[in-house]
Amino acid sequence: MDSNARAIARPRPRQALADNLAGYAFIGPWLFGFFAFSLIPIFSSAYFSFTRYDLLSSPVFIGAKNYAAMLRDSVFWKSLGVTFFYVAFAVPLRLIFALLLAMLFNRKSRLMRLYQAVYYFPSIVGGSIAVAVLWRRLFKDDGAINSILAVFGIDTHISWIGNPKTAIWTLILLAAWQFGSSMLIFLAGLKQIPESYYESANLDGAGSVRKFVSITIPQLSSVILFNLLMQTINGFTVFTQAFVISGGNGDPMNNTLVYALYLYQKSFSYYEMGYGCAMAWILVLIISIFTALIFKSSSSWVYYESKEN
Amino acid sequence: MASKRSSVFAAILAMTLVAGALSAQGKVTLRLAWWGNPTRDARTMQVVELYMKLHPEVTIETETTGWAGYWDKLGSQAAARNLPDIIQQDYSYITQYAQKDLLLDLGPYVQAKKIDLSGVPDTFTSGGKVDGKLYGVSLGTNAFCFLLDSAALQKAGLEPPKPSWTMADFEKMANAIYAKTGVQTPVFSSTDPKVMFNDWLRQNKQTFFNVADGSSLGFSDTKLLVEFYESQLRMLKSKAMTPPDVSFGQTTPDESRLTKGQEWNLAVWSNQVVSTQAPMKRPVLITLLPRIADSKQPGTFLKPSMFFSVTKGSENKEEAVKFVNFFMNDLEANKILLAERGIPIVQKVRDSLKAMVDPLNKQIFEFIDLVGNKNSSPIDPADPAGAGEVLKVFRTVDQEVLFGQTAPQAGAEKFIKQANDILAKNKK
Missing domain, CATH: 3.40.190.10 (Periplasmic binding protein-like II)
Structure with a gap:
């Protein structure tokens, strides 16, 4: 008994080693992926950002010249502007859609599972070529949208995708349409709100708007914070949709040239990998600032139960 | 018993050696990359299959994309030192790739007639030259x-x-x-x-x-x-x-x-x-x-519409050159390709095609003649x-x-x- 207890409390060194090895073997695949596909690329990209690197030959160290060149690059500023505009509208729209749909689906019914799956679907197919083709068909000069408008007597012959004023909005609409993952998280959050809160509000005669503002929103605020953060980060790194819909060149007039698309062009189309890496680090900085700001502001609007006590 | 066991062992050993020798002798794998369109892809694949049928010891792996993605992909492969053996090159990129020492000088192979360009005028080959060396052979003329x-x-x-x-x-x-x-x-x-x-x-x-x-x-x-x-x-x-x-x-x-x-x-x-x-x-x-x-x-x-270049890192340069020569000169292959990459630069290929092409391709042949005749x-x-x-x-x-x-x-x-x-x- 005694010796057994001691053995459990202090394992022999050999056995400890074997235990550790087994542990490392189990996380090995993850470790490999982490080093090969995250950590090493992160460090090399930091180094490349200080070099002139054309992919075809070895990188040449040039100090902070890439960062200095960015300040004078009008296309860089343009792409930054496009991205901010996109984030400012796409993220709130997506969250609002997600919340509305989540509330609609927060009922007990057999069909709800089916509806959830159906509405989650756009998020899965969102980045695919098929959706880009669909979007082009919808918003072309002779596309479905114009045909529907014509039925109501509105005669437009513009290509919504090719027009400089509307092109970015087709991307924002696509983003709003892909609210699925946020919706599921909202739905999980809604299910956590105790039914009794609403029951007592009903007894006090509160209307549905009142219940939404005073119960749903505060109770859901931490989930809103999570979704806002994730979607803001997603928004700043948007690439696939812009790439497929604009044919990869940010048409028209660079009005859909989002930051990540320009970064890609610089790195892989113009063979300026050093500049592309520098742009990536600026994006890291921008996202960090926004994440910090959102976290900072959260103390004034996110409601945590534990604080109340 | 012992002798029986050792003879089995010897037989296995011999078989392994023979197999090893066979695989060392033959079985060359070449990688071929081009940008294209569905028509070009289908025709090129057919020529590749024809070549593999004539040369069973060679396996050719093909990589094809559209124009836009092609240079992105090739750039990454160059950075990883993993370029295909034969790459389709373009007039606007060949200087950059040649000056970075990624392409093989084909001049000596042309001189040794391993790529047969006899009778082809300089105007058709000069586009593939960078600093006096031939880094790509033109697959066709374009305007x-x-x-x-x-x-x-x-x-x-x-x-x-x-x-x-x-x-x-x-x-x-x-x-x-x-x-x-x-x-x-x-x-x-x-x-x-x-x-x-x-x-x-x-x-x-x-x-x-x-x-x-x-x-x-x-x-x-x-x-x-x-x-x-x-x-x-x-x-x-x-x-x-x-x-x-x-x-x-x-x-x-x-x-x-x-x-x-x-x-x-x-x-x-x-x-x-x-x-x-x-x-x-x-x-x-x-x-x-x-x-x-x-x-x-x-x-x-x-304009040379596009080139085939052999990359300097290729481990099978001789075999790669052989394929390029086949692509340029073989009549059967060119009857499949049908001048889709431009009007061929080798005279006998051009002549044999002219006789058999459809009216649209005939117009293209005539147009190139028109351009060549004081309109360029x-x-x-x-x-x-x-x-x-x-x-x-x-x-x-x-x-x-x-x-x-x-x-x-x-x-x-x-x-x-x-x-x-x-x-x-x-x-x-």
């Missing part, structure tokens, strides 16, 4: 042309244009066709707006890029560029030209307005004529680009580093002017300034 929808001309009661037609004729024609049939003109070479303007510059005895070191544009006066914009703005105003939001958004030939009969012309390279016409399913004409007012020389030039001027040096970015700026400013957001004069000045800023880094 920029105007493709016209015969039916649209007929409906408007117009005669096909003469090779000597001018921009004034072109505008008149565009307006007449629009007035009579409602069929429009696309913006000038919408996929790459620079190509047509480049033709205008050459007619004016100027070059797009500074020939010496590519550290600036080859022109500084705005006059021609302003006219390039204004000509289009005039036709946009008269509605003879498709509005830019529609024109720039076009993607595949299947969906194009030309195919649908909503436009009557398209400026394309002569090796794109076949794939452009295919979905139209009606006759087309091909002709030279119109001349500008006081044109000083023909702007059209014969020598090709400009390959594009300098930074050209890709300059072309993007050209496209952006072109769009700004056609959307009415920038005045032609301001647009021309803006392009020249931004392009020179990009090219300035080429200064030595």
